[in-house]
Amino acid sequence: MRRRMETARYPELDHLVRPDRVHGSVYTDPALFAEEMRSIFGRTWVYVAHESEIAQPGDYRSTRIGTQPVIVTRDADGEIHVLLNRCRHRASLVCRERSGNATFFRCPFHGWTYRNSGELLGVPMNRRYSPEYLDKPALGLTPVARVGSYRGLVFASLNPDVPDLVEHLGGVRQYLDRVFLHPAFEKTLNLGAGRNVHEYPANWKHAAEGGVDGYHAITLHETWFKIRDQSPDRPHARLGSRDETIGYSEAHPGGHVLLARWPSDGDVEAFRKAYPEYTSRLESEHGSELLRDFLGQFNVLIFPNLHITLQNLRVITPISPTRTQITMSPMLIGDAPDELNAERLREFEEAFATGSFIAPDDSEAFVCVQEGVAAEVDPWLLLSRGLHDEERLPGGGYRGKPSDETPQRGLFREWKRLLQAGRAA
Amino acid sequence: MTGATDTRVLTRGEAEDFLYHEAELLDGLQLDRWLELFTDDAVYWVPARYDEADPQRHVSLIYDDRGRIAERVWRLTVGPAHAQIPPSATRRLVTNVRVGPPVEDAVVVRSNFAIFEVRKGTQRAFAGEYEHRLVPHGDGWRIRRRTARLVNCEAPIFNLTFLV
Numbered sequence: 001m002r003r004r005m006e007t008a009r010y011p012e013l014d015h016l017v018r019p020d021r022v023h024g025s026v027y028t029d030p031a032l033f034a035e036e037m038r039s040i041f042g043r044t045w046v047y048v049a050h051e052s053e054i055a056q057p058g059d060y061r062s063t064r065i066g067t068q069p070v071i072v073t074r075d076a077d078g079e080i081h082v083l084l085n086r087c088r089h090r091a092s093l094v095c096r097e098r099s100g101n102a103t104f105f106r107c108p109f110h111g112w113t114y115r116n117s118g119e120l121l122g123v124p125m126n127r128r129y130s131p132e133y134l135d136k137p138a139l140g141l142t143p144v145a146r147v148g149s150y151r152g153l154v155f156a157s158l159n160p161d162v163p164d165l166v167e168h169l170g171g172v173r174q175y176l177d178r179v180f181l182h183p184a185f186e187k188t189l190n191l192g193a194g195r196n197v198h199e200y201p202a203n204w205k206h207a208a209e210g211g212v213d214g215y216h217a218i219t220l221h222e223t224w225f226k227i228r229d230q231s232p233d234r235p236h237a238r239l240g241s242r243d244e245t246i247g248y249s250e251a252h253p254g255g256h257v258l259l260a261r262w263p264s265d266g267d268v269e270a271f272r273k274a275y276p277e278y279t280s281r282l283e284s285e286h287g288s289e290l291l292r293d294f295l296g297q298f299n300v301l302i303f304p305n306l307h308i309t310l311q312n313l314r315v316i317t318p319i320s321p322t323r324t325q326i327t328m329s330p331m332l333i334g335d336a337p338d339e340l341n342a343e344r345l346r347e348f349e350e351a352f353a354t355g356s357f358i359a360p361d362d363s364e365a366f367v368c369v370q371e372g373v374a375a376e377v378d379p380w381l382l383l384s385r386g387l388h389d390e391e392r393l394p395g396g397g398y399r400g401k402p403s404d405e406t407p408q409r410g411l412f413r414e415w416k417r418l419l420q421a422g423r424a425a
Numbered sequence: 426m427t428g429a430t431d432t433r434v435l436t437r438g439e440a441e442d443f444l445y446h447e448a449e450l451l452d453g454l455q456l457d458r459w460l461e462l463f464t465d466d467a468v469y470w471v472p473a474r475y476d477e478a479d480p481q482r483h484v485s486l487i488y489d490d491r492g493r494i495a496e497r498v499w500r501l502t503v504g505p506a507h508a509q510i511p512p513s514a515t516r517r518l519v520t521n522v523r524v525g526p527p528v529e530d531a532v533v534v535r536s537n538f539a540i541f542e543v544r545k546g547t548q549r550a551f552a553g554e555y556e557h558r559l560v561p562h563g564d565g566w567r568i569r570r571r572t573a574r575l576v577n578c579e580a581p582i583f584n585l586t587f588l589v
Contacts, residue, residue, distance in 0.1 A: 193484045194473055199581030223504050227496045234492065325581050330484050338481075345484050355471060355487035355585035357500060360508035363583060 013423075017416040019409070020384035024373035026415075027203040033321040039422025040304050040415065041066025044254075045148065045155040045168050047306035047315060048072050048082055052152065052190035058101040058116060064317055065156060070144065071095045071105070072154060075117040080149065082156040083118045083141040094141065105141070114141045151181040152189060153306070171395050172256035175300050179293045180308045180331070184286045188334025191313065193345060195329040196353045200363040202370035204318035205411075207326055210362050211307040211314065212299050212407035214240075214249055214259045215385060220365055224350075224357045235343040237310050237351040237358070238263065240297045244401045247297070249386075251410020252397040255303030255418075259402055263295040271295055278337050301407070303414055311344050312352055322370060328352050328359070383408045433532075433561045437524050440534045443559065443566055444519045451588050452515050456498045459588070464560060464567045467491045471573045471589060486578060486585055497588075506586060513544040513587035519555070531558035531569050538573070542587055551589060552576050 011032075016023040026032060046065045049072040053061045060073040062085055069085035071094075087094050087107040094105040094114060104121060106113045111124040118140040126134060146157040148165035150173075155165055166173065181189070200207075210216070217239060218225065228236045240247060240261035247261030268291050272279045282290055299309040307314040308331075317325040330348040332341045351358040373381070386404025393399055400406035435443075450459040463469075471487035472478035480488050489497060500506040521537040533556060540551040558570035573589045 193482065196473055196484065196486060197579070197581040199583050201583070220507060223500050223506060227500070231492060231496070342481055345480070346488065348484055349486075349488050350493065353473070353484070353486050353585075354582040355589075357496070357506075360584050360586045361506065364508040364510075 013416045013419055017412045020387055021380045021382050022412055024376055024379045024381060026412075027205060027370060027373050028321055030321050032419075033203075033318070035419055035422065036318070036415075037066040037068075040418045041068075041158075041318070043157070043159045043162070043418060043422060044304065045146075045157045045162055045165055046304065047153060047302060048156045049154045050152055050189075050191050050313065051080075051149065051154060052192065053099060054080065054154075056101065058103055059099070060095065060102060060116060061099045062095050062097065063315075065144065065158060066318060068158070069093060070156065071141075072156075073116040075115070076103070079117070080147060080154060081117050082144045082147045082154075083114075084144065086142070087112055088120065088139045088141065089123075118143055151176065151186050153181070153302075168254055169302065170254050170256065171250075171252035171393065171397050172254075172258060172300060172302065175258060175260070175298055176308070179296065179298050180300075182286070182290065182293070184282055184290060185333050188336075190332050190334055191329040193330050193332050193341075195327050196359075198326040198328065198354055198359060198363060199319075199324065200326075200366050201323055202363075202366040203321055204316050204324040205415075206366035206369055207314075207316050207324060207362075208301055208304060208307075208411060209408045210366060211309055212249070212257050212259050212301050212411075213405075214247075214299075214402040214407075215405070216365070220361050221358050227350075227357065235346045235350075237347045238267075238295060238297050239310070239351075240402065244403060247402045249400045249402055249404050249406040250393065250397055251406050251413070252393075253395070253414075255301075255411050255414025257301050257303070257407030257410045259297065259299040259407065261297040261402060262292055267295055268292060275337060275340055278340065301411065303411065310347075310351070312348055324366075383412070435524055435532045435534070435559065435566065437522055440524050440532075440536075440557075440559075441519075441522050444522060444534070444536055444555070444557070447568075448517050448519050452517060454501075454512070456502055456588070460495060460498050462568050463491055463494060463571075464562070464569045465491055467494065467567075467569055467571070469494050469497075469571045471575060471578065471585070473578055475574070475576070475578055486575070486582070487589075501586075501588075508584050508586040509544075511545065513542045513584075515540055515542045515587055517541075528558060531560050532566075533558055538589075540589060544584070544587075549583070553578075553589075 016026055048063050049061045054074045057074055057076050060071055062071050071083050071085045073081045085093050085095050089112050092107050092109040094107045104113050104115050113122040115121055120136045120139045144156045144158055145160040146162055148155050150165055249259050251257045301307050305316045312328055312330045315327045330344050383405045386400040391399040398406050469489040473484055473486045517538055517540040519536050519538050523535045525533040536555045538555055542549045553575040556572040557568055559566040560569050
């Protein structure tokens with residue numbers, strides 16, 4: 001009885017998310033945001049770190065699963081742990097740095113000290129605890145329920161019953177394997193170039209949707225296309241244009257969605273000319289198809305918080321219904337020529353940095369939507385583009401044209417499914 | 426372009442005049458005239474890390490060569506750069522001006538800055554240190570390298586599309 005009364009406060013999910021539209025309150029309602037944190041970020045796999053960030057024993061990196069602070073550590077034996085960043089005594093953060101190397105974490109408040117694998121090592125002045133209140137083996141930093149690593153991407157889940165990570169990645173895994181985490185790059189790929197941290201005053205889902213939106217670029221990023229076309233000899237991110245014939249968009253079960261566009265033969269040839277030794281090594285070791293994938297435009301969202309897009313890795317961190325951070329890092333290839341990696345930095349700075357020609361315009365659009373949904377007389381956002389002409393994929397996914405809203409529909413299907421599961425649990 | 430003119434001395438007063446003039450052009454959105462202050466081989470750099478940043482190994486917030494500075498100005502003056510509709514209004518204070526020893530044939534001028542930026546009803550503050558590497562040009566000076574080290578460069582930033 002009590003549960004029914006509690007859920008009655010929530011709007012019906014079938015009302016909010018329909019096949020061709022979503023209700024604006026999904027971006028504004030604080031109760032829905034709290035529910036997202038519990039039922040999405042609290043129940044599915046969430047990306048937390050790349051292994052290159054915690055390469056050595058003792059390396060750690062603090063981050064969040066949704067709004068919950070965690071520490072990703074590599075212990076003395078090389079094993080990865082994801083621990084809640086919360087002292088078991090009075091809940092203070094035990095780690096305040098973004099990253100570093102430490103064998104233990106000492107709470108700044110009363111000095112409880114934990115090994116980097118989580119065990120409680122020491123409690124100052126512990127004689128004033130009777131033994132039944134200081135069961136040290138039971139008072140380590142709380143580990144998250146599940147930790148998984150896929151080709152260097154470290155995921156964690158607060159839900160012990162989450163499906164196996166590889167199964168969870170499902171149909172989108174082939175794009176990771178073929179493009180970003182291909183064996184040619186997997187071992188040396190790193191985030192050593194650092195990052196830009198964006199923050200915008202709007203909901204996190206705008207970024208999740210926007211990163212796989214093949215419809216907006218020609219309008220919102222018009223100036224970037226003009227600049228690209230005026231300076232073909234300079235490095236530019238590999239964004240496709242209006243051509244609907246050379247790629248597609250897809251939505252896979254689990255909410256993982258993507259855009260895929262391939263380069264022209266001329267693009268591939270130009271790259272071969274620019275990097276003859278590197279490309280001939282890649283092609284002799286891995287075949288000639290690799291270059292076509294390597295030079296393509298792939299925007300992949302691993303639901304809910306990881307974009308791997310155009311040679312960079314973006315992590316979406318929701319702060320509140322109307323505040324979001326995005327950490328964007330270019331991915332460098334350790335054994336590629338220095339000039340190729342430097343070119344990636346320049347492409348990133350032109351397109352995705354906080355002072356760049358693309359990403360700040362995206363943030364501006366997200367804020368415009370956030371301000372627009374306050375006009376709620378007609379509360380709907382339309383996601384109907386290409387709905388009449390979607391191809392069904394084996395395994396339960398959908399495929400549309402590059403500019404279709406197939407990814408956004410897929411994202412909201414999973415959003416609704418997880419919230420429904422959370423309400424039923 | 427610069428010639429064997431390393432005997433030219435820049436006094437602190439002259440350096441201040443140059444920086445104040447530049448600040449006036451930026452805050453006054455006279456960006457085509459600002460662009461003329463740069464040499465053809467100029468670099469405009471806003472690092473993304475506070476210490477030990479190396480633009481060849483680390484990603485930056487901005488790392489423009491002369492061509493990209495011109496593209497940036499084109500976006501802001503012709504555009505449309507949507508993140509600057511409506512445009513930011515800025516006013517900057519440039520202080521603590523120090524003229525240091527030359528690097529190669531450039532005079533190195535360091536200064537502190539505070540920029541107040543207002544856009545769509547919200548004011549934001551940015552502070553940091555400029556480093557201008559100036560080379561003689563005619564009767565005046567041109568910028569070969571302009572670095573703006575923001576104290577918040579590692580913190581989340583919403584919109585850095587106005588000129589810092």
